[in-house]
Amino acid sequence: MEIRKLNANDAQLYYDLRIEALTNSPDVFATRLEDAVKRPVAQTAESLALAHAVTFGAFADGDLCGNVTLLRHTTPKMSHRASVVAVYVTPSARGKGIARRLMQQLLDYAAGWQGLERLDLMVASENLQAIELYEKLGFEKYGTEIRAMKIGEKYIDEDMMVKFI
Secondary structure, X not given: OEEEEOOHHHHHHHHHHHHHHHHHOHHHOOOOHHHHOOOOHHHHHHHHOOOOEEEEEEEEXXXXXXXXXXXXXXXXXOOOEEEEEEEEEOHHHOOOXXXXXXXXXXXXXXXXXXXXOEEEEEEEOXXXXXXXXHHHOOOEEEEEEEEEEEEOOEEEEEEEEEEEO
């Protein structure tokens, strides 16, 4: 198992995993599959090269099987904060501690990012396994956004969590 920062050369791998994530777990991501498939891979490459964002990927036997992104706010009053987004592990790789390792890599990176003090994330309130992981890593729930997302006639609440570093 290798975990490393993704770069523009990984754009196709990341794009493919993102499409898989949105196909397998549409209720846990704000992005819709139909919007993601329209996004050019070149735009994904640009996103992976942003200075205020970092995406880590987990590789098993050379295949990208998980990812997590840390997106830092760029405005002066918010630059002490970053959001953890797009956490995903492919179903065949789940139960092996990959999400924990990805998150730990992200936390280690965040701790060294000068001026960064706070990490935020939002997680579907029904995603108990993810919430348990985040709590073990020191995130604390500070509220719930009721009806945060709507898919058809179904609403999804999201827990807001924070970790100070």
